[in-house]
């Protein structure tokens with residue numbers, strides 16, 4: 600016998616989507632517009648929006664790309680919660696009426712499309728890349744950096760961030776202070792701080808230790824609850840606070856980044872591997 604799932608009662612029934620609409624060139628203020636359609640098994644909130652656009656209202660604007668929880672484009676507020684629309688089954692919401700709004704704590708471009716410029720600017724601000732003392736070697740690498748599985752494990756969870764912005768939409772501090780650096784950038788700062796290949800911790804401290812920086816996080820943890828990728832930025836932020844405090848108190852030494860791999864003995868030769876492309880930058 601086929602197993603019944605939570606929400607199966609809604610399959611084949613009419614669902615109402617109340618979607619926030621706003622065109623800054625036309626509307627004085629945002630408003631909710633209702634659309635009805637019959638729910639098919641497996642339909643996500645993004646599928647619902649695509650169905651509305653294809654069959655009822657081609658002026659509806661939303662952002663999407665991968666449709667599989669990878670690109671981070673489709674963050675939205677669904678029944679009051681920040682989620683990825685492509686990963687949210689309508690049937691599992693357990694309601695025949697679904698309210699879809701843009702992620703809060705961002706400026707609105709149109710309908711359910713928020714302007715994520717601040718998110719990307721703040722991410723860029725913390726230098727989200729490996730920093731080495733030896734720039735020459737980093738720019739023209741001669742070998743890989745060595746890293747043990749245990750060292751990888753330390754930052755792996757935090758590297759799953761897809762920059763969807765759901766954490767900032769859930770954060771009470773971000774909702775009252777748009778200059779707060781935010782959960783995403785702080786989480787990624789920790790991700791690089793504990794990467795054994797990185798030597799940039801000292802450089803990054805002033806990038807997060809300022810009045811709108813890390814100390815404004817008071818750890819209710821709403822960001823981690825909202826994160827669809829299990830990154831747990833709230834945890835990363837508290838660990839980063841500890842690392843910075845130890846450094847300021849002189850109780851943490853500068854770490855020397857991972858060593859370069861030496862020449863391999865009996866390297867495995869793989870036939871027909873194409874050569875690396877020519878450098879296009881820094882020529």
Ligand code: SF4
Pocket residue numbers: 769770771772773781782815816817818819820821822823832833836
């Ligand atoms: S833990 Fe910090 S960053 Fe996360 S929601 Fe709370 S205040 Fe915001």
Ligand code: SF4
Pocket residue numbers: 759760761762763764765766767782783786825826827828829830831832
């Ligand atoms: S930490 Fe999570 S919620 Fe925040 S941007 Fe990254 S993936 Fe999205």
Ligand code: FES
Pocket residue numbers: 662663664665666667668669670671672673674683684685686
């Ligand atoms: S469309 Fe890419 S994460 Fe949803």
